[in-house]
Amino acid sequence: MTVSTLEKLAILADAAKYDASCASSGARKQDSLGKGGGIGSTGGMGICHSYTPDGRCVSLLKILLTNFCVYDCAYCVNRVSSNVPRARFRTGEVVALTLDFYKRNYIEGLFLSSGIIRNGDYTMEQLVEVARCLREDHQFRGYIHLKTIPEASPELLALAGRYADRLSINVELPTEAGLQQLAPQKDAGGIRDAMGQLRWRIEEAKQARPKPGAKRLARAPTFASAGQSTQMIVGADAADDRDVLDTSVRLYGDYHLKRVYYSAFSPIPDASKVLPLKSPPLVREHRLYQADWLLRFYEFEVDEIAPRAADGSATLLDLDIDPKLAWALRNPACFPVDLNTAPRETLLRVPGLGTRNVDKILSARGHRRLRLDDLARLRAPVKKMLPFVQLPDHHPHGALDRPDRLRTLLAPPPRQAGLFD
Structure with a gap:
């Protein structure tokens, strides 16, 4: 070269x-020609x-x-x-x-x-x-x-x-x-x-492209x-x-x-x-x-x-909390959500619940009623979820009565955040 x-x-x-x-990717930079050797x-x-x-x-x-x-x-x-x-x-x-x-x-x-x-x-x-x-x-x-x-x-x-x-x-x-x-x-x-x-x-x-199972005559x-x-x-x-x-x-x-x-x-x-x-x-x-x-x-x-402001001012997403949590705090009447009965589209609205965990919940509750201990096994952010869900052994009594206070409790400290973690 x-x-x-x-x-x-x-x-x-x-x-x-x-x-x-x-x-x-955010991966740690390494010199492949350094002391450790290696490829890539x-x-x-x-x-x-x-x-x-x-x-x-x-x-x-x-x-x-x-x-x-x-x-x-x-x-x-x-x-x-x-x-x-x-x-x-x-x-x-x-x-x-x-x-x-x-x-x-x-x-x-x-x-x-x-x-x-x-x-x-x-x-x-x-x-x-x-x-x-x-x-x-x-x-x-x-x-x-x-x-x-x-x-x-x-x-x-x-x-x-x-x-x-x-x-x-x-x-x-x-x-x-x-x-x-x-x-x-x-x-x-x-x-x-x-x-x-x-x-x-x-x-x-x-x-x-040929459909699955169809005979392929040409590329x-x-x-x-x-x-x-x-x-x-x-x-x-x-x-x-x-x-x-x-x-x-x-x-x-x-x-x-x-x-x-x-x-x-x-x-x-x-x-x-x-x-x-x-x-x-x-x-x-x-x-x-x-x-x-x-x-x-x-x-x-x-x-x-991102609802338009009534006064016509610029509409900007909340920088302190993710947009799903911001929506939930604006709509406390939609909660709490019963994790044992709510449909998929409602579960997707729960702060802290991603698509994979929603699918796990739907699969698991076909065999048993979910309880609070099951949330920990999902490896989901339980603190964020608890104010918005109810289970047989958990009900967020009054947690949504003060959305402003709840926002303060759930707003994460400044750091490099993941997607909805």
Whole structure:
């Protein structure tokens, strides 16, 4: 590996860190070439960690093809008017890096994005060529995630889906007004059109697959088998959390996205005066992910999670407590819930109860009546649950008479929180 390649890797891996589509595993960094030896590493330039639907952690080489860009989006560190150091990989260099890292057991796949060079089609051709070369010339079977250029031609989008496991197109900001203010060169309608193309191609490929048990006559065509995702920047414009969640619901419904990622705005060098001077609290990003989870897996509606204020002021999620607990404290009349008789949709509303534990409760109560000791065996946060549930040997007498006092008791001390723990 030449020095120039290392310099490019340092610049283009750092430039890719603003894309939230790959989440960090939080693993302790280790040097595989240190005293302990071993194969593989959780550290290193450009290596990030994402998660599969079954919970496996996958290490990816996460880089930009280039941080040159013809656009001048106010929130982007790589905008054309920025004076950051620039670099550009040749397609062959990205292929070589991916294969080298893969053979060293550092990564299991590639996440590749890029600034816009010349135009959308030219940039997309470069991204597709990397994926094509890996798949066809080197028989690479690892995971590939390509950031798609929305203004690229339909033919290039079709080729991208042929080689990549997942495609993503960033909607950038929660509202069209925010996009017009901070990224006027970008077209919200064009972004939606491209996402729509990806949706129907993904669904068409799924329908072409043989059904279980059917005789397989030929290999069914695949297209982005891991689906598509997108990202929104939070805190760069005036959009509140209700705006963010409303947009997410539309995106999930209209385009059948696998994930919407939320990225807290981070101040950048030589920032435009239209941008805020500081970033929003990171816990706001965390609360949005929790709210997103409630919308997708807990049968909540946006009105329940982020009700509009009567005075028209900005609707922001509570930063001190998670959105499910906040809803429960606003609706004490819905509690306590009898764990031995309540239906699944009601159990999902209980603070501290996740989908897996709800399924365990439903299974267990088919054999016996649950009691307080059974909660401890669930490994659930019993302190959080007790004010909201009743059992034969437990009733939360008066616990919900003072929601404000209960909130104080249940609000966790500041720390890095898990999802609904």
